[in-house]
Amino acid sequence: MISTEGRDLTPLRQYTWWTMRAGKHFFLILFVVLSCASSSSRSDDFVDKRQFSSPGISLDHAVEMAQARYRAKAVKAETVSDGGRRVHQIRLLSPDGKVWTVRVDAQSGNMF
Numbered sequence: 295m296i297s298t299e300g301r302d303l304t305p306l307r308q309y310t311w312w313t314m315r316a317g318k319h320f321f322l323i324l325f326v327v328l329s330c331a332s333s334s335s336r337s338d339d340f341v342d343k344r345q346f347s348s349p350g351i352s353l354d355h356a357v358e359m360a361q362a363r364y365r366a367k368a369v370k371a372e373t374v375s376d377g378g379r380r381v382h383q384i385r386l387l388s389p390d391g392k393v394w395t396v397r398v399d400a401q402s403g404n405m406f
Contacts, residue, residue, distance in 0.1 A: 350380070350402070351398060351399075353373050355403075360398065364388070366389075369387045370385040373400060
């Protein structure tokens with residue numbers, strides 16, 4: 295059993311209480327700082343998403359158009375930039391095993 299003969303524990307309790315309180319403030323400030331930093335990166339992400347959600351033909355719609363027109367199955371599809379314009383590149387596979395690539399203008403929907 296621990297004896298506290300002749301010792302006053304009040305200063306120790308005050309020190310413990312003060313350090314716990316300071317620790318809470320530290321974590322509160324850290325939380326606020328990190329929240330602000332993460333919210334600024336979220337706004338950058340939002341700008342990037344808006345940049346790619348411009349009006350026109352979506353990649354999914356371009357794939358559906360190409361599959362219907364050529365009666366083939368899409369095996370790969372991606373959107374690329376070609377001279378400042380967005381183009382959907384779709385790789386098709388015909389039932390007889392022939393593979394070719396179709397390009398669809400993302401703004402107008404023209405196939406070439």
